[in-house]
Amino acid sequence: MTSSLSKYQEAIEKALSNYQLPEQPANLYDPIRYFLNLGGKRMRPVLTLMSHELFHPEYNRAMAAALSIELFHNFSLIHDDIMDEAPLRRGKETVHSKWNSNIAILSGDVLLVEGFKLLTTYDGTVLKRTLELFNRTATEVCDGQQMDMDFESLDEVPIDDYLKMIRLKTAVLVGCSLEMGAIVGEASDSDCKELYNFGVNLGIAFQLQDDILDVYAHGDQFGKQIGGDIISNKKTYLLLRALEDADEEQKERLRALLQETDPQTKVKGVMALYEELNIREKATQRMNEYHATAMGNLNDIQVAEDKKEALRLLADFLLNRQH
Amino acid sequence: MTSSLSKYQEAIEKALSNYQLPEQPANLYDPIRYFLNLGGKRMRPVLTLMSHELFHPEYNRAMAAALSIELFHNFSLIHDDIMDEAPLRRGKETVHSKWNSNIAILSGDVLLVEGFKLLTTYDGTVLKRTLELFNRTATEVCDGQQMDMDFESLDEVPIDDYLKMIRLKTAVLVGCSLEMGAIVGEASDSDCKELYNFGVNLGIAFQLQDDILDVYAHGDQFGKQIGGDIISNKKTYLLLRALEDADEEQKERLRALLQETDPQTKVKGVMALYEELNIREKATQRMNEYHATAMGNLNDIQVAEDKKEALRLLADFLLNRQH
Structure with missing residues (x-):
């Protein structure tokens, strides 16, 4: 897997x-080069190239499409970082922190246009x-x-709205990313x-896993603070599911925990409630359902099974980060 | 002219x-509808339709291209207003003032994409x-x-850099806007x-006129405060030209005026210097050169002269706003 991925x-x-x-202007293009x-793992453009290779042996034909996706992704990160007032991205300063918000707005705009330029080839x-x-x-x-x-x-946010949002x-x-490769490879509709x-x-499965790992990842493989979502009251699948499944007493306890200022007490308390409500299992089940549906989609693609191996392995790899 | 334009x-x-x-999401699309x-005069899309009509009788074929230009223009205004911290646009609240900067960033992004959607038809x-x-x-x-x-x-900004910037x-x-109409009309290269x-x-001629009228417009036809550029030390063609043409004594006087805090004294002083240096005439001459070059371009287009009348009149109309 790793060798094929790399x-x-x-x-x-x-x-x-x-x-x-x-x-030039350096204040416009230096931030883009920096960012x-x-x-990053470049997973989206990798998917474009892998998808294209299902239908055509020369993956380089899909490179422009792959890069357009990567540039778009980076455009959205630069603008999201402004909106979220995030100081860091991948451990380094965000564009608006290192330069300023105006430059981050305009660099993002240009990056979006660069994505279109690549497709226009x-x-x-x-x-x-x-x-x-x-x-x-x-x-x-x-x-x-x-x-x-x-x-x-x-x-409160209904779980269906949450799933729509992450979709x-x-x-x-x-x-x-995947359909892009297929279109360039002239696959069937x-x-x-x-x-x-x-x-x-x-x-969606990947995002649900993200929500689960934030609470249940072991060690430092995941690279984020354990329980960060709980401490910041982030509306994850786990929290929304707990709010939906809780009885009156549990709901009251959960609401009180959301106001708790001591991080350790808060994380411990919320995790105990998740345990009572079987939230980890429910979230994992939901994630597995999406994963299974995804694998069904892959099965239904009309190309030889051995060609799909790279995508299947990559999907397993992405959804087993904790192992 | 007016009837053809309208x-x-x-x-x-x-x-x-x-x-x-x-x-939905209303916070994303309401600001766009509002803006x-x-x-506005919709001059850019008008130019697209007029240009298209030089080559094809049915101007509606160019409507998608015309709207894409108008949406792009509005995208750039929404983002520029954030960067300039402008509270008002056309006498009404800007998007970031009425909602907030995050919403203005994201609405602008969507508007840019809408422009591409129109072209994709x-x-x-x-x-x-x-x-x-x-x-x-x-x-x-x-x-x-x-x-x-x-x-x-x-x-200091060299005049050539200023002209490059406004270009x-x-x-x-x-x-x-104009070439767009020609491409849709399948005009020659x-x-x-x-x-x-x-x-x-x-x-460029229009922008130079803007610089001139900010100082020399009479009455309130122009809709802006007279001398606003002078008061805010805006680097216009007039100021940059004065800085280039001034001798040592004049330059020193001009530098002192840029620090002047009383608006009336400042406007009066800078205008006296412009008078000494013939700045109004020099700027008008430069504007007329660009106008003449533009008219030469129009002459060289290989369609019957009477068809060009609408564009010629519109160009005259745009460059004679003070009359």
Whole structure:
């Protein structure tokens, strides 16, 4: 797995480092160069290349589409970091912290346009179909970000709304990454659709796993503070599920815990409630359902099974980060 | 002129009011609806329709391209207003004032994507060529905005840099509006290029006129405070030209005036210096040169002269606002 994954990752890093951006105005392009160099696993563009390879042996044909996804993803991170007032991204200063918000707004804008430039290197039907997908996805990611911001001022969020939000904010871009490769590879409409759904379901499963690991990850493999979501009252699947399943007494206890100022007492208390309500199992079950649906989508794609091995392994890899 | 202009303006208003945006998330789409309803002369999309009509009788074919330009323009205004901390736009609250900066960032992002969606309704070569033009222009407008922000922290800006900045920030979008119509009308490469240059030169002339009228407009037709640029030390063509042409004594006087805190003394003093240095005439001459070049571009377009009448009249109208 790792060797197959790193082949794609290296190709993407190389293409990104060869990607020409203007030198001037430096205050516009230096932040973009800086941010693209912060690294990351490049999972989305990897998915584009892998998906394309199901239908066409030469994955480089999909590189422009793969990079357009990566640039879009970075655009959305730069703007989200402003909105979330996040000081750090991947352990380094965010663009608005290192420069300022104005520069972060404008660098993000340019990066979004760069994504479109990459797609515009295609022609004919491939151009039109990748654009239609990209446009729709870009809008949905913004819709999801707005929903997420709106949720902050709500007391309760129905679980269905939460699932819709993570679908829009995170999962559709994973679906888009995969369908992009399929479109460039001139796959059938049905295979395009299955790959898209595979990505969306995988993306939701991944996000649910993120919520679970924030509370239940062991050791430091996960790289984040355990219980950070609990301490910050983040509306995760776990918290919303607990609010829905709690009886009156439990609900009152949970509401009191949300006001608790001592982090240790808070994390311990919320985890005890999660235990009473079987929240970890319920969330894991939900995650597994999405994972199973995703695998069903992958099965339904009309290409030889052995070709799907890389995607299947990558999906398992992404959903087993704690092992 | 007015009747021909209002025909296009009405068609654009109608198309904009028929333009469907989602209802939800309301915090994302309400600001866009609000901002698009603030009005404006819709000059850029009018230019697209007029340009298209040089080559094709049915101007509605260019409506999607015309609206894409208008949406792009509004995207850039929403984001610029955040960066400039502007409380008002066309006498009404800006999006970040009425809602907040996060909502203004995200609404702007969605509006930019909506522009791309409109272009994606075209096919084949028209799709590819309009996109290439739109991408390039969008980047240049951001480059121009960054240059403008960078200029704020500089003591002196060479006039050539200033002209480059207004070309990028303002004029290329006028050129793009015109070439867009020509591409949709399947004009020759040479006519596309002339229309683009016509627009760029017209756009620069228009911006220079803006600088002149801020100081020399009479009465309230112009709708802005007379001398506002002088009071705020805005680096206009007039100020930069005065700094370039001044001798040592004049330069010292000008530098002292830039520190002056009484607005009346400041405006009066700077205007006296402009008078000594013939700045108004020099700026007007420069504006007229760009105007003449623009008219030369229009002449070189290979369509019957009578068809160009609407564009010629509109150019005259735009450059004679004080009469």
